[in-house]
Amino acid sequence: MMKKAAKIIFYRGDNMDYSIKIAGEAGQGLQTTGAALAKIFSRLRYHVFTHQDYMSRVRGGHNFYQIRIATDPVTAPRQAVHILIALNRESIDIHQDELHENGVILYDPDEVNDKLQGDIFLPTPFAGIAEEEGGKKIMGNSVAIGAVLGLFDIKPDAAKDVIRESLARKNEDIITNNLKAVGGGYRHAREKCARLEHFRTDAPGDEKLLLINGTQAIAFGAVTAGCRFYSAYPMTPSTGIMVYLAGKSKKQKIIVEQAEDEISAINMALGASYAGVRSMTSTSGGGYALMTEGVSLAAMTETPIVICEMQRPGPATGLPTRTEQSDLLFVVHGGHGEFPRVVLTPGTPEQAFHAVNKAFDLAEKYQIPVFVQGDQYLADCEWTSAPFDFSSLRYHDYRLRGEALGELEEYHRYTMTESGISPLAVPGESPHLVVVDSDEHDENGHIIEDGATRNRMVDKRLHRKLKLLRNEISPPELYGPENPEIILIGYGSTYGVIKEVVDLLNDTHRIAMLHFAEVYPFPPQDASGYLDILQAARHTLCVEQNATGQFAMLLHSETGFRCSGRVNRYDGRPFTSDSLREEISAHLQDT
Amino acid sequence: MMKKAAKIIFYRGDNMDYSIKIAGEAGQGLQTTGAALAKIFSRLRYHVFTHQDYMSRVRGGHNFYQIRIATDPVTAPRQAVHILIALNRESIDIHQDELHENGVILYDPDEVNDKLQGDIFLPTPFAGIAEEEGGKKIMGNSVAIGAVLGLFDIKPDAAKDVIRESLARKNEDIITNNLKAVGGGYRHAREKCARLEHFRTDAPGDEKLLLINGTQAIAFGAVTAGCRFYSAYPMTPSTGIMVYLAGKSKKQKIIVEQAEDEISAINMALGASYAGVRSMTSTSGGGYALMTEGVSLAAMTETPIVICEMQRPGPATGLPTRTEQSDLLFVVHGGHGEFPRVVLTPGTPEQAFHAVNKAFDLAEKYQIPVFVQGDQYLADCEWTSAPFDFSSLRYHDYRLRGEALGELEEYHRYTMTESGISPLAVPGESPHLVVVDSDEHDENGHIIEDGATRNRMVDKRLHRKLKLLRNEISPPELYGPENPEIILIGYGSTYGVIKEVVDLLNDTHRIAMLHFAEVYPFPPQDASGYLDILQAARHTLCVEQNATGQFAMLLHSETGFRCSGRVNRYDGRPFTSDSLREEISAHLQDT
Amino acid sequence: MTDKKEYQDQTPAWCPGCGNFGLLNTLQQTMADLAIKPHQYTIVSGIGQAAKLPHYIRCNAFNGLHGRALPVATGIAMTNPEMLVMVNTGDGDCYGEGGNHFLHAIRRNVNVKLFVHNNQIYGLTKGQASPTTGQGMKTKTQPFGSLSAQFNPLALAISLDCSFVARGFVGDMEFLQYLMTEAIHHSGFALIDILQPCVSFNKINTFAWYRERVYHLDESHDPQDRMAAFAKSLQWGDSIPTGIFYRNSRPLLTDQIPPLHEMPLVKQSFDQQETLDLMNEFF
Amino acid sequence: MTDKKEYQDQTPAWCPGCGNFGLLNTLQQTMADLAIKPHQYTIVSGIGQAAKLPHYIRCNAFNGLHGRALPVATGIAMTNPEMLVMVNTGDGDCYGEGGNHFLHAIRRNVNVKLFVHNNQIYGLTKGQASPTTGQGMKTKTQPFGSLSAQFNPLALAISLDCSFVARGFVGDMEFLQYLMTEAIHHSGFALIDILQPCVSFNKINTFAWYRERVYHLDESHDPQDRMAAFAKSLQWGDSIPTGIFYRNSRPLLTDQIPPLHEMPLVKQSFDQQETLDLMNEFF
Numbered sequence A, B: 001m002m003k004k005a006a007k008i009i010f011y012r013g014d015n016m017d018y019s020i021k022i023a024g025e026a027g028q029g030l031q032t033t034g035a036a037l038a039k040i041f042s043r044l045r046y047h048v049f050t051h052q053d054y055m056s057r058v059r060g061g062h063n064f065y066q067i068r069i070a071t072d073p074v075t076a077p078r079q080a081v082h083i084l085i086a087l088n089r090e091s092i093d094i095h096q097d098e099l100h101e102n103g104v105i106l107y108d109p110d111e112v113n114d115k116l117q118g119d120i121f122l123p124t125p126f127a128g129i130a131e132e133e134g135g136k137k138i139m140g141n142s143v144a145i146g147a148v149l150g151l152f153d154i155k156p157d158a159a160k161d162v163i164r165e166s167l168a169r170k171n172e173d174i175i176t177n178n179l180k181a182v183g184g185g186y187r188h189a190r191e192k193c194a195r196l197e198h199f200r201t202d203a204p205g206d207e208k209l210l211l212i213n214g215t216q217a218i219a220f221g222a223v224t225a226g227c228r229f230y231s232a233y234p235m236t237p238s239t240g241i242m243v244y245l246a247g248k249s250k251k252q253k254i255i256v257e258q259a260e261d262e263i264s265a266i267n268m269a270l271g272a273s274y275a276g277v278r279s280m281t282s283t284s285g286g287g288y289a290l291m292t293e294g295v296s297l298a299a300m301t302e303t304p305i306v307i308c309e310m311q312r313p314g315p316a317t318g319l320p321t322r323t324e325q326s327d328l329l330f331v332v333h334g335g336h337g338e339f340p341r342v343v344l345t346p347g348t349p350e351q352a353f354h355a356v357n358k359a360f361d362l363a364e365k366y367q368i369p370v371f372v373q374g375d376q377y378l379a380d381c382e383w384t385s386a387p388f389d390f391s392s393l394r395y396h397d398y399r400l401r402g403e404a405l406g407e408l409e410e411y412h413r414y415t416m417t418e419s420g421i422s423p424l425a426v427p428g429e430s431p432h433l434v435v436v437d438s439d440e441h442d443e444n445g446h447i448i449e450d451g452a453t454r455n456r457m458v459d460k461r462l463h464r465k466l467k468l469l470r471n472e473i474s475p476p477e478l479y480g481p482e483n484p485e486i487i488l489i490g491y492g493s494t495y496g497v498i499k500e501v502v503d504l505l506n507d508t509h510r511i512a513m514l515h516f517a518e519v520y521p522f523p524p525q526d527a528s529g530y531l532d533i534l535q536a537a538r539h540t541l542c543v544e545q546n547a548t549g550q551f552a553m554l555l556h557s558e559t560g561f562r563c564s565g566r567v568n569r570y571d572g573r574p575f576t577s578d579s580l581r582e583e584i585s586a587h588l589q590d591t
Numbered sequence C, D: 001m002t003d004k005k006e007y008q009d010q011t012p013a014w015c016p017g018c019g020n021f022g023l024l025n026t027l028q029q030t031m032a033d034l035a036i037k038p039h040q041y042t043i044v045s046g047i048g049q050a051a052k053l054p055h056y057i058r059c060n061a062f063n064g065l066h067g068r069a070l071p072v073a074t075g076i077a078m079t080n081p082e083m084l085v086m087v088n089t090g091d092g093d094c095y096g097e098g099g100n101h102f103l104h105a106i107r108r109n110v111n112v113k114l115f116v117h118n119n120q121i122y123g124l125t126k127g128q129a130s131p132t133t134g135q136g137m138k139t140k141t142q143p144f145g146s147l148s149a150q151f152n153p154l155a156l157a158i159s160l161d162c163s164f165v166a167r168g169f170v171g172d173m174e175f176l177q178y179l180m181t182e183a184i185h186h187s188g189f190a191l192i193d194i195l196q197p198c199v200s201f202n203k204i205n206t207f208a209w210y211r212e213r214v215y216h217l218d219e220s221h222d223p224q225d226r227m228a229a230f231a232k233s234l235q236w237g238d239s240i241p242t243g244i245f246y247r248n249s250r251p252l253l254t255d256q257i258p259p260l261h262e263m264p265l266v267k268q269s270f271d272q273q274e275t276l277d278l279m280n281e282f283f
């Protein structure tokens, strides 16, 4: 059965929908400020969507943090900005064009040595106000937060808890002074801004909202799926997963080991999995490249493992802090020899949370490598969402342990079975021995070289499992009318932006999104009618964050269906709903 | 224009066509004996085809070396054996079934403690005869050679040069005694064999013939293509390439460096290429897995490199000394990010020789990684062939060096050009600097992060080059009638066996082979009519040495064409012409 | 003490006369004498002749990739510190392809026993130089002789403050058994570099060659003395010391990891419900 | 002697106050004083903050993959022994991801100068422990502190008989320039481990911390004495020696390779016709 999105949300028209951009150098604290603002609004039960743009450096350069706040769910960035907090002169130059006609630019006149004229400017001496309020220069960030609250006339109290939490380890004085700085910023904006009438808040929703990004959702998902061992080597944009898990190591009893390289990372994780616990590793494209031999080892030894591959623009080091979907076919085909694998490509943090849960389940059930593939955009974007639904979470321990194992008369690691799945025993818990081998082997796990055993093992490991695996894959999600004339096809992190574009265009077009959150094995065509729907549509545009259209290729090679057109972006920046809408419109006009 | 095979050779019917199998343990010298026999026959201007089957061990186990000798060209192994030289009892048990009805088994009665009855046995005390002739036990191998010559009544003198060369570094006594042993074996066979009438030689051809295997052809090809630096890590079945090149290091001025691992191997080769010489590395699937990050580096830095990937059955260590074609899609899609590459899949040693030449040319012309993909079967099989045609060899030094470089006013490594190809300068030969970077970069090779430069560089590096590259790819070879009803589709090392099967079936069927020796970028469909021919055929069977039909997938994903059927073998053993014929016939009957 | 026969498995595919046989026998005898049951230990190996060993002794086994035995062993040892984890693998595997893991496994000090079958050659791939091949030795891929300096695993291990560093010789089985026993009893990462003649491809470092040169470090050698150990480790040539060069009592990695303080990870139960609260941090 | 300005290129993207600036300046000054022209040397680097250096100094540059600078440098040095080849890269890059190449580059003894910017941290990826991070230092990914033993590159290099082994400190630029000059003049693989404070992520090993501890090895230290060098290399903590610990005169790899005896490979002409004769071996 085709899964349908619960309700079609209509694009927000006149509803509250603002974008705030904080821009400046790395090291100016824009990340802290942005995160705090996002949290304040989500606590107020507004929908929030944030994304970040940062350079591969620790200080200086030019970065930004963009926050969208609205009463309806928001799932992508927009082009226009209503509030620009410019932490330096350069940020004004770069982003002034993006300002909404009613927008306002906050800047520190003591920092930007220039008199900037007009209503659109709200000179705000961040550090100065902080000092006036009795604090230190560094508390200018709190002034900026206060000023934003001021624009919307949200009382500074709303910031209290968030500020307190973000400074948890600081002394009370610092917290008090920061809160005073928020108040100062608030008053400054209320007093000095000439455009206050353009900023209004609608009543927020009733529901408590989560605010979570992709790496957090993946890591949280791993904890709830029973991950007990995580080894990895730091690599943007996957590092957030390790940071989250390391923070939970003690309480949740998860070993987090930083390996000397990615080869070690995957092999350690395989060792832990062999020993009897669920294990995972994560990396980005370059690290995955180094892991492919280990992926093949997982397959041959039938050792369960979950691998999160968070993409960034390649080849090689590429644009290390930006986004791209360019490792799809590499993940689908990586590793020498032939073996089954699963590749999940969630589109939102919530989907990522569930994907990781499914990944651990499938990896252990079928004793195969399972991938969760994301990208920098998914990793870093924060989404608000209703509390995650735990009812569909799986947890079943498929391993043969302790007594159950001990009671067996015989045990052979690779017993031939109809399903291809052999019992997976934990070594050491009984006199039975667990022997695994990267060479072709017999049922006992010992090296063989004869052709007949080889054939049987390939059938067991590959053909039989593959047959069952196909049925585990969910069909793509159709969002929009059931008989669309235009279909925007996507997978992975473009989910949110495509969805919004469908909303933007659905009053004038019969348009829908077809989103694949599980891409390998490719979703079977029989059960769900997605191929019929594609074939019946006039325009089928595959939207991808890459240069060659890898998903369009995969779709074609797996189903024979060729999209009528492709929309590709490969400059490392995400689509905004506005830019994608334009591209789609242009496409439709061309044809 | 579609390339056509020069002439259709007809299957040999009554012409001389014998298979000799030498079987025994590793360490019994069967490789030396086999190689000598093959050489003796090729020197006599018979056509020879040999293949080997060996275990992943140095002594013991069970191995064989099979030699086919004929007056017509032979390009694949056959099932039936006319002469079995059994070096131990086990070899008789394993291979007796394969004996041709008129065949004969040579064994050493002193070794096999059993009286074996009947005409099919020719007890030959190899060591005993050697000793009788005044030599040592170890010269039993020469007795075996002599016995084979005896069966065919080829005078022992025919062995003289070959024996002398193979013992080049030994003293004259040893050589003399070995030659005596050959004589002893000869006389023994003439005197004792009851089936002499079944062994006859037809007159050989006039043409001098080469005898060469796949790794030799690749390595020889590399030398003639100007390869100057080779770094690799030993891995079966690619090691032969390193051995050949190491042997030529001094005279041909080629640096051969054994790296500490495959990662180092490819990065060293890239360093050498950057420095200004043609360089290459080789490996098998597991090593290639480790190299994929380096492949991506080659692409980003636009550093020319040739990579020979010699496949063996996977996943992981698999069957390390056997054959498979299971890394095709991994080589086509390996490496993170998107970039152009070329994958050549020669079918014979001669094709391999030329493929390597083309690989070096394309790698340097387009500044990309170029793959020559083979497998254990291609690596180890020896073929006779007419002297290689050198007239089509390319050699052009595309690098900007010395004065030509010095005269330039400016030099930027990644100058934007219409072709996408920027001038490739050799550092150090002029004041111009050569700066390359694995990050995205500007024309000077310096790191950038802006989207506009990124877009331009992707267009230059990927899109523009890809357009030109497609035109460099040769169409597949059609062997057989122009309007076949049945087409056997193949790529890589199955060339010879498919060709023979076409010969075997072409009196009863309108059957042809379509062989792809260059698979990526996929040969354009427009210029040659191969797709029309495929579409017009009733049966299109894709023959592959793997379990999943990767080439059939690639063909489908690139052209939309689906083969009507597939023939796959994945037990690590090559197809024989007889076994493949049977499978094809079965297929045709089924449908 | 158990019968050594209990530890026998597949028939070895090694060449007759290979030094690996003595090593295998010694290991079987060690396990029998220590009465460590086959299921109580796991042997991890890479790829090569040495790395086939786990198929020839009854044990839990993970025969992994070339060069990658140590990370796998580390993963097992961290997850289940009650399991005796050993690595049996070759010089090429451990010091060549796997060199980086060798360094960092020593730094981690996991409780893994590393037995390197050092035949100073790549055996399985038929005779290329390994890191420990003597300088100048010619092979088919080193036509001018092996030009890189011979790798000294003991000196390196001592430089990294490896917790237990020893050398053995397969021709001296009793002593080797003593070393293995000590390594197993030692708490910490233990390296025994074991001289193991390859009769097929190493025609220089033969049984006779080693036998003429090896001697036991005498009582006067203090394995706690790092400088003395380093000095001894540099000795090679006419006389080659065997024995325990160095040992210290660095804390185990696993003793410093709080999640392991109560019991091995593999024994800890998991309750999904208890993890769901973590969601609250995101409100 | 040339003007240092000739060696300036892009503006560094490092944090204000970073130790890398001093290192860059010193290197530029060294090249200027030695009058080695930008096109006469090549700097190879991996990925990290340190590894950005080749963009900031005028030179031939190969900014490769994380951890893989040394093999690239080796390929260049073997192909063109007339080129001065240097590697500037980070501690994580060289001793972590690239550890295996570090070992084997030392063994090869190619004429490469390796300058490791040792800030005892992963800078670019924002503060995870590197192999040289002090034991116990907590980071976001080492919540219980870095548990592995601190990696000692000097001791390891000496154990491998590295041809030139030194330590410098960016806060002591004149001495660092002396070390760089010596390394460049030395024939053989030369390591300088350079203490380079990371002001953003390493709050322990700061400029002040190093300044209080570093001292110059005095004249009495004989760099030919391997045991003394090893002893000195183990010193770390309250006082940290800098200077040339060890040097020897092992032959260069490239001097032992016959194809290089006449001239650099890159200068040798190629005549395809001359190679075709090789076919005769197959008749």
Ligand SMILES: Cc1ncc(C[n+]2csc(CCOP(=O)(O)OP(=O)(O)O)c2C)c(N)n1
Pocket: B233, B234, B235, B236, B262, B286, B287, B290, B317, C047, C048, C049, C050, C051, C065, C066, C089, C090, C091, C092, C093, C094, C117, C119, C121, C122, C123, C124, C125, C130
């Ligand atoms: C990634 C990879 N590279 C190369 C190989 C081929 N290979 C298998 S064993 C081996 C060398 C074995 O040498 P050593 O570890 O010394 O073991 P020995 O056979 O001498 O006991 C090599 C190079 C491989 N299996 N995998």
Ligand SMILES: Cc1ncc(C[n+]2csc(CCOP(=O)(O)OP(=O)(O)O)c2C)c(N)n1
Pocket: A233, A234, A235, A236, A262, A286, A287, A290, A317, D047, D048, D049, D050, D051, D065, D066, D089, D090, D091, D092, D093, D094, D117, D119, D121, D122, D123, D124, D125, D130
């Ligand atoms: C294969 C791979 N793994 C991981 C990374 C991510 N990465 C980039 S730099 C770096 C660490 C840098 O540390 P170091 O070498 O000490 O340099 P520093 O920034 O401290 O100068 C890492 C882990 C990468 N680029 N490639």
Ligand code: SF4
Pocket: B058, B059, C013, C014, C015, C017, C018, C019, C020, C049, C050, C119, C123, C124, C197, C198, C199, C200, C201
């Ligand atoms: S090749 Fe050498 S190491 Fe391998 S089994 Fe034979 S003798 Fe032993």
Ligand code: SF4
Pocket: A058, A059, D013, D014, D015, D017, D018, D019, D020, D049, D050, D119, D123, D124, D197, D198, D199, D200, D201
């Ligand atoms: S993060 Fe550290 S090493 Fe990197 S530039 Fe900043 S101070 Fe320097």
Ligand SMILES: [Mg+2]
Pocket: C048, C090, C091, C092, C117, C118, C119, C120, C121, C122, C123, C130
């Ligand atoms: Mg060995």
Ligand SMILES: [Mg+2]
Pocket: D048, D090, D091, D092, D117, D118, D119, D120, D121, D122, D123, D130
């Ligand atoms: Mg660092």
